[in-house]
Amino acid sequence: MTELPLTSRARPDRRPHALGEWRALGGYAAVERARAMPPAEVIDMVEAAHLNGRGGAGFPAGRKWRFMPERGTSPGEGPNYLIVNGDEMEPGAFKDRYLLEALPHQVLEGAIITAHATHCDEAIILIRDEYRPGIAAVEHAIHEARDAGLLGGLHVRVHPSAGRYIVGEETALITALEGHRAVPRKRPPFPAQSGLWGRPTTVNNVETISLVPHILDLGAQRFRALSRTEEGGTKLYGVSGRVKRPQLIEAPMGTTARELIERAGGISGDGRLRAFQPGGGASGFLGPEHLDLPLDFGHVAVAGSMFGTGMLIVLDGSACPIGLLARHMRFYARESCGWCTPCREGLPLVSKILDRFEAGQGRRADLDLLHMTADEASPRGRSFCDLMGGAMAPLSSGLRMFAAEFEARLAEGERP
Amino acid sequence: MSLSADLLARIRAASDDHGGPRPAMLEALRMIQHEHGWVSDAHLAEAAATLGVHRAEMEALASFYSLIFRHPVGETVILLCDGASCWLNGADAVREELKARLGIGFGQTTADGRYTLLNVACLGGCDRAPAAVVGRDRRLIGPLSPEGVAELLEGGL
Numbered sequence: 001m002t003e004l005p006l007t008s009r010a011r012p013d014r015r016p017h018a019l020g021e022w023r024a025l026g027g028y029a030a031v032e033r034a035r036a037m038p039p040a041e042v043i044d045m046v047e048a049a050h051l052n053g054r055g056g057a058g059f060p061a062g063r064k065w066r067f068m069p070e071r072g073t074s075p076g077e078g079p080n081y082l083i084v085n086g087d088e089m090e091p092g093a094f095k096d097r098y099l100l101e102a103l104p105h106q107v108l109e110g111a112i113i114t115a116h117a118t119h120c121d122e123a124i125i126l127i128r129d130e131y132r133p134g135i136a137a138v139e140h141a142i143h144e145a146r147d148a149g150l151l152g153g154l155h156v157r158v159h160p161s162a163g164r165y166i167v168g169e170e171t172a173l174i175t176a177l178e179g180h181r182a183v184p185r186k187r188p189p190f191p192a193q194s195g196l197w198g199r200p201t202t203v204n205n206v207e208t209i210s211l212v213p214h215i216l217d218l219g220a221q222r223f224r225a226l227s228r229t230e231e232g233g234t235k236l237y238g239v240s241g242r243v244k245r246p247q248l249i250e251a252p253m254g255t256t257a258r259e260l261i262e263r264a265g266g267i268s269g270d271g272r273l274r275a276f277q278p279g280g281g282a283s284g285f286l287g288p289e290h291l292d293l294p295l296d297f298g299h300v301a302v303a304g305s306m307f308g309t310g311m312l313i314v315l316d317g318s319a320c321p322i323g324l325l326a327r328h329m330r331f332y333a334r335e336s337c338g339w340c341t342p343c344r345e346g347l348p349l350v351s352k353i354l355d356r357f358e359a360g361q362g363r364r365a366d367l368d369l370l371h372m373t374a375d376e377a378s379p380r381g382r383s384f385c386d387l388m389g390g391a392m393a394p395l396s397s398g399l400r401m402f403a404a405e406f407e408a409r410l411a412e413g414e415r416p
Numbered sequence: 417m418s419l420s421a422d423l424l425a426r427i428r429a430a431s432d433d434h435g436g437p438r439p440a441m442l443e444a445l446r447m448i449q450h451e452h453g454w455v456s457d458a459h460l461a462e463a464a465a466t467l468g469v470h471r472a473e474m475e476a477l478a479s480f481y482s483l484i485f486r487h488p489v490g491e492t493v494i495l496l497c498d499g500a501s502c503w504l505n506g507a508d509a510v511r512e513e514l515k516a517r518l519g520i521g522f523g524q525t526t527a528d529g530r531y532t533l534l535n536v537a538c539l540g541g542c543d544r545a546p547a548a549v550v551g552r553d554r555r556l557i558g559p560l561s562p563e564g565v566a567e568l569l570e571g572g573l
Contacts, residue, residue: 179434247543
């Protein structure tokens with residue numbers, strides 16, 4: 001149980017546990033432990049465990065929590081909020097679906113402990129509407145825990161979203177919960193200072209929250225030591241795309257792509273690794289030379305990409321990289337909120353150009369325009385939130401790594 | 417047909433549960449859709465009046481989300497994943513087969529009102545690619561193949 005804390009209690013068929021079964025497996029012991037500690041001590045533990053947020057940015061969870069003011073110390077009236085982000089829609093990401101469906105009590109335990117540590121009175125678990133089984137499982141878990149008196153004074157509810165990738169962005173999610181179109185907000189002020197309804201708010205990803213009980217159970221040092229690198233704990237990695245057995249794999253943080261791909265049955269298609277995205281659709285491509293790179297936030301950033309969600313998308317030698325880029329850009333163009341110009345105008349244009357290339361009708365000027373857009377829009381700050389930067393990561397690394405394909409497509413004037 | 421008294425009462429209750437009429441708007445739209453399959457102009461206006469918000473505010477929200485349907489949909493809505501992993505595993509062939517079998521494009525409903533085809537963002541089913549989510553309970557199915565599509569449609573999914 002200790003080696004793979006996140007998934008070892010799950011049933012192979014993903015059926016969620018009833019409360020009694022969950023408690024028999026040791027569930028909710030961590031909640032009692034946490035409640036016996038002052039919030040600051042829980043945060044100390046999470047910091048010592050080196051838990052980095054698993055939603056994509058990798059920000060240290062403890063440090064984020066420390067920004068939250070104690071109850072009654074922020075101006076105005078109202079609760080402090082915890083939002084558990086389960087709006088997983090990134091291409092290649094399928095870990096939160098599993099955690100919500102198979103381990104709803106684990107998510108809830110994590111939320112209760114996090115709410116205690118961050119002085120929150122209310123927790124909202126936001127889940128995308130396509131995850132109906134996950135919504136039902138978590139709602140049932142809340143109901144059971146409430147009846148058993150496990151929630152204490154914490155108000156917890158599920159908020160189903162209704163389909164739009166941008167809702168998963170930390171501040172857009174807050175705007176959405178207030179009943180507006182999910183448009184991101186400028187930081188500062190950070191949500192811990194002024195979030196939902198202007199109240200102190202912490203937003204954490206489902207996987208981050210799910211790891212929290214295990215820090216309490218194992219202790220900070222043991223949790224940290226589960227990792228192979230400086231970043232603590234295990235990671236729910238995913239491997240999909242051109243592999244023989246796409247799957248989720250819980251493994252020590254810092255596990256390599258070589259090991260993960262092997263466990264997923266190896267490369268399918270022509271059997272040769274061409275490239276992989278280490279962290280979902282919004283991460284830049286890495287090549288075979290990075291097969292032995294320890295996959296964590298720090299190492300992947302140094303290698304020039306982003307660890308993001310830790311969900312690998314694998315390309316073999318026979319997959320068409322331009323086709324993949326075209327799908328990615330179509331996705332980002334459609335799922336952006338359209339509120340600021342780079343996304344609203346830029347992404348549909350890029351998407352259309354890539355479609356032309358895929359159809360063998362690309363032009364030299366188009367290629368120049370792709371390069372220009374990638375160069376101009378890549379640095380953070382060109383658009384209001386990180387969606388545009390995320391979309392440009394595969395494009396700019398793809399233009400570099402697949403330059404020969406683009407040239408070949410230009411020269412032949414049709415798909416090879 | 418106007419909204420049922422029960423539904424209107426639940427919309428009012430949502431306003432209390434969600435901290436006011438504005439944050440309850442999405443929930444109201446979801447409830448209407450759950451009962452009627454989609455959200456008509458008349459129903460939207462009625463819900464807006466019940467919550468005391470302008471119908472344009474409600475419309476702004478309804479048109480933002482891909483899973484709030486503003487046109488009638490078929491009995492079974494097929495949401496085919498648009499994600500990269502599905503594409504890499506042959507989603508295009510499944511897409512073409514669905515279109516051919518049903519005689520409609522994405523965003524359309526069959527003339528007999530049985531099926532609606534929609535593209536959606538990555539469904540979180542990359543381990544079962546190509547994947548789709550089908551029906552009111554959003555059942556995840558996959559891996560799909562062109563042959564499997566025929567089978568699924570013949571079996572009524």
